[in-house]
Amino acid sequence: MVQPIRVLVAKPGLDGHDRGALVIAQGLRDQGMEVIYSGLRQTPEQIVQTAIEEDVACIGLSSLSGAHMEWFPEVARLLRERGADDVLLIGGGVIPPDDAERLKQLGIAEVFGPGTSIQQVADFIRQHVRAAGPACQLAPVATASVRVSGVDHVAVAVRDIAAAIEQYGRVLGARCLGVEEVPDQGVRVAFLSLGGTVVELVEPTAPDSPVARFLDRRGPGLHHIAYAVDDVDQALAVARAAGARVIDERPRPGARGKRIAFLHPGGLGGVLTELCQRSAGEGAGES
Amino acid sequence: MSDDVRNGDYAARRQEWEAGVERELARRPERRSRFESPSGIPRLRLYGPEHGPATEDAYLERLGFPGEYPFTRGVQPTMYRGQLWTMRQYAGYASAEETNSRFRYLLSQGQTGLSVAFDLPTQIGYDPDHPMARGEVGKVGVSVCSRLDMENLFDQIPLDEVSTSMTINAPAAVLLAMYLVAAEQQGVGWDRLRGTVQNDILKEYAARGTYIFPPRPSIRLVTDILEFCSLSVPRWNAISISGYHMREAGATAVQEVAFTLANAIAYVEAAVARGLAVDQVAPRLSFFFNAHNDFFEEIAKFRAARRMWAKIMRERFGARDPRSLQLRFHAQTAGSTLTAQQLDNNVVRVTVQALAAVLGGAQSLHTNAHDEPLALPTEESARLALRTQQIIAYESGVADVVDPLAGSYYVEWLTDAVESRAWRYIERIEQVGGAVRAVEEGCVQREIRRSAYETQRAIEQGEHVVVGVNRFVTEESGQVPLLRVDPDVGRRRAEAVARLRSERSQTAWAEAVAALREAAQGDANLMPAIVRAVRAYATVGEICDVLREVFGEYRPGVF
Numbered sequence: 042m043v044q045p046i047r048v049l050v051a052k053p054g055l056d057g058h059d060r061g062a063l064v065i066a067q068g069l070r071d072q073g074m075e076v077i078y079s080g081l082r083q084t085p086e087q088i089v090q091t092a093i094e095e096d097v098a099c100i101g102l103s104s105l106s107g108a109h110m111e112w113f114p115e116v117a118r119l120l121r122e123r124g125a126d127d128v129l130l131i132g133g134g135v136i137p138p139d140d141a142e143r144l145k146q147l148g149i150a151e152v153f154g155p156g157t158s159i160q161q162v163a164d165f166i167r168q169h170v171r172a173a174g175p176a177c178q179l180a181p182v183a184t185a186s187v188r189v190s191g192v193d194h195v196a197v198a199v200r201d202i203a204a205a206i207e208q209y210g211r212v213l214g215a216r217c218l219g220v221e222e223v224p225d226q227g228v229r230v231a232f233l234s235l236g237g238t239v240v241e242l243v244e245p246t247a248p249d250s251p252v253a254r255f256l257d258r259r260g261p262g263l264h265h266i267a268y269a270v271d272d273v274d275q276a277l278a279v280a281r282a283a284g285a286r287v288i289d290e291r292p293r294p295g296a297r298g299k300r301i302a303f304l305h306p307g308g309l310g311g312v313l314t315e316l317c318q319r320s321a322g323e324g325a326g327e328s
Numbered sequence: 329m330s331d332d333v334r335n336g337d338y339a340a341r342r343q344e345w346e347a348g349v350e351r352e353l354a355r356r357p358e359r360r361s362r363f364e365s366p367s368g369i370p371r372l373r374l375y376g377p378e379h380g381p382a383t384e385d386a387y388l389e390r391l392g393f394p395g396e397y398p399f400t401r402g403v404q405p406t407m408y409r410g411q412l413w414t415m416r417q418y419a420g421y422a423s424a425e426e427t428n429s430r431f432r433y434l435l436s437q438g439q440t441g442l443s444v445a446f447d448l449p450t451q452i453g454y455d456p457d458h459p460m461a462r463g464e465v466g467k468v469g470v471s472v473c474s475r476l477d478m479e480n481l482f483d484q485i486p487l488d489e490v491s492t493s494m495t496i497n498a499p500a501a502v503l504l505a506m507y508l509v510a511a512e513q514q515g516v517g518w519d520r521l522r523g524t525v526q527n528d529i530l531k532e533y534a535a536r537g538t539y540i541f542p543p544r545p546s547i548r549l550v551t552d553i554l555e556f557c558s559l560s561v562p563r564w565n566a567i568s569i570s571g572y573h574m575r576e577a578g579a580t581a582v583q584e585v586a587f588t589l590a591n592a593i594a595y596v597e598a599a600v601a602r603g604l605a606v607d608q609v610a611p612r613l614s615f616f617f618n619a620h621n622d623f624f625e626e627i628a629k630f631r632a633a634r635r636m637w638a639k640i641m642r643e644r645f646g647a648r649d650p651r652s653l654q655l656r657f658h659a660q661t662a663g664s665t666l667t668a669q670q671l672d673n674n675v676v677r678v679t680v681q682a683l684a685a686v687l688g689g690a691q692s693l694h695t696n697a698h699d700e701p702l703a704l705p706t707e708e709s710a711r712l713a714l715r716t717q718q719i720i721a722y723e724s725g726v727a728d729v730v731d732p733l734a735g736s737y738y739v740e741w742l743t744d745a746v747e748s749r750a751w752r753y754i755e756r757i758e759q760v761g762g763a764v765r766a767v768e769e770g771c772v773q774r775e776i777r778r779s780a781y782e783t784q785r786a787i788e789q790g791e792h793v794v795v796g797v798n799r800f801v802t803e804e805s806g807q808v809p810l811l812r813v814d815p816d817v818g819r820r821r822a823e824a825v826a827r828l829r830s831e832r833s834q835t836a837w838a839e840a841v842a843a844l845r846e847a848a849q850g851d852a853n854l855m856p857a858i859v860r861a862v863r864a865y866a867t868v869g870e871i872c873d874v875l876r877e878v879f880g881e882y883r884p885g886v887f
Contacts, residue, residue, distance in 0.1 A: 054460075058577075067781050081884070084460075112463060137703050156667055247883075
């Protein structure tokens with residue numbers, strides 16, 4: 042089956058004119074693409090982060106407020122910095138012709154002005170988007186690979202965490218170790234202990250969180266696998282050198298006082314992968 | 329001749345004519361199998377006496393005389409014979425100084441009212457040095473962050489002589505306070521100020537996007553302004569309930585009227601819930617509609633809106649003051665209909681749209697400049713837009729007769745059709761619990777989006793012709809001179825606000841800000857505390873930050 046092209050339609054800056062962005066989003070969906078709409082007032086950092094998390098092949102930026110010269114090139118720069126410049130970047134809005142030319146020199150593949158048809162945009166995306174399917178180039182030979190000491194936990198995305206805790210307890214005898222909110226991820230998580238394994242249940246608390254979008258798209262199910270490592274900073278650097286696409290540039294705090302970093306599902310069998318450094322004093326297999 | 333004979337005569341002749349048309353159609357079919365308005369109202373081939381008010385009683389009930397209930401024919405008895413509409417061009421860019429010179433230029437060219445476009449950071453309550461303001465300072469309007477800017481904006485413009493409209497919503501109270509303080513500075517009493525603050529937050533959630541706070545505290549701010557103006561700034565329009573932006577976002581003419589009036593109902597209900605008398609606030613409500621392409625449907629829309637509002641105010645709210653029943657409105661031609669292809673064509677579009685606004689009885693009008701699909705207007709394009717209004721006013725003769733299209737079988741029929749369809753939408757909004765609930769749940773947003781997509785689809789299929797875009801396309805070359813906003817304006821403005829913060833009295837500022845926080849936590853009217861903070865040189869960003877702390881920020885759902 043051919044995978045649909047995934048597109049992020051995004052509104053950088055403060056501009057509230059979203060008619061064009063919404064019409065394009067719907068139009069590209071009707072053209073068979075999978076489209077995520079960012080909503081208003083996005084920073085370039087948020088846009089690039091979403092693009093990487095969602096593994097999109099194309100970003101369409103829209104601005105009608107005259108701020109395009111500030112925001113569009115910044116998105117291009119961040120994509121390069123994050124090693125994601127294979128994402129096709131296009132833009133549209135109220136953009137004078139001179140600016141459109143300049144934007145093309147700065148990494149925006151095409152600028153669509155008023156009067157553009159959905160068909161023109163869709164055709165352009167199909168012709169210029171990176172090749173679908175597995176890349177045909179060999180990964181660079183890595184000098185080292187990440188040293189994984191075990192599976193820390195397996196995470197399952199659910200819509201109703203209380204119901205899921207009850208089900209896991211009733212069917213598998215899982216014991217709930219605790220529930221906590223991770224506000225900056227927009228999730229509530231529960232850790233369950235079964236045998237020697239930990240299962241993490243993840244429920245979205247914000248409608249625009251990555252987990253909420255995951256559920257909208259794929260429904261409940263396996264969300265990620267977390268591998269335990271001794272030093273997450275080092276593991277992340279090694280993974281990157283070995284050709285993994287990283288979602289987190291730097292490790293950040295996760296639940297249960299751990300330091301974590303996510304790797305992109307692309308190249309890892311389509312599974313979102315977490316590197317997880319256990320906190321000092323925590324015994325292996327004890328969590 | 330008796331009525332019977334005449335009716336019989338008419339019916340027979342009409343039938344005969346229809347039969348003739350059928351024969352003609354067999355030979356030469358019409359351009360389309362079905363004709364309908366952009367709102368989906370079917371257009372008959374021909375309208376006749378059966379489509380207008382049938383009797384004098386029906387005329388009196390549905391139309392009435394100009395200046396009389398239900399105001400279908402206009403809110404004043406003499407309309408433009410007495411006074412032309414206010415020619416009010418929306419303008420603003422870069423700093424207060426640059427916009428002040430554009431204002432004075434427009435006034436010198438015969439413009440009769442001012443309309444301030446603020447930049448997005450101002451509209452969303454950020455100072456020019458806020459990280460989110462990057463690249464947006466002075467772009468879609470003028471950057472105003474303290475009373476100093478407001479004073480500079482109106483330098484040498486006597487505020488007792490002009491009327492000023494300010495397109496400002498979430499921080500409307502702050503910018504209004506700055507205008508009041510600027511007037512004091514000029515020695516002009518608040519009772520002599522004329523103008524409008526848009527102050528219509530509900531449509532920001534539905535279409536325009538410059539919200540800051542969640543709907544409920546936002547409605548409190550709107551109501552505070554309604555109450556404050558009714559007591560202290562009696563000639564000021566405390567709100568301009570706007571369909572314009574929902575229309576630009578894709579709504580049809582029928583949806584525009586319905587959603588606007590539904591929002592208006594919500595504001596009046598909030599005022600009544602506050603304990604204000606309907607006739608205390610209603611005379612200072614004003615409206616803002618779009619003047620779009622479909623000539624007759626637009627005229628019908630304006631007439632229907634007046635009639636509906638009069639009924640709503642009298643029957644639903646029991647208003648008695650005639651001014652409470654009058655829907656006074658500003659109109660603006662439709663920016664979204666202008667094309668980047670063959671820019672000169674836009675002058676013609678704007679002319680037709682402006683003519684519809686005038687024939688629909690607008691109290692003030694903005695005509696868009698033809699270069700807007702590419703940039704803000706230059707001085708030349710802004711002047712041509714103003715000249716368009718002046719030619720309609722002074723040369724076309726349409727302003728010399730009150731409501732000249734009344735009695736047109738088609739216009740009266742279409743006015744009825746727009747009205748009955750708009751009532752159905754209003755009923756649906758009532759069913760979900762009113763306008764506030766409808767935007768919270770995304771119902772209005774979804775309707776607008778669906779209409780926008782349908783329009784795009786019709787354009788791409790060629791069903792809907794846009795001259796120069798999907799028909800009559802020409803190769804274009806050559807450069808158009810466009811307005812360039814000084815790219816350095818962001819830095820200049822950030823420095824100016826830093827200077828302001830270091831030079832003002834810290835004690836007065838800190839006390840005023842603390843008093844504002846306390847007022848926001850209670851439920852007293854916030855305007856006095858905001859005026860005090862503005863007098864102490866608090867900035868729009870600082871004042872909005874205090875309110876953000878107390879009210880929280882709005883985060884839209886994904887609809």
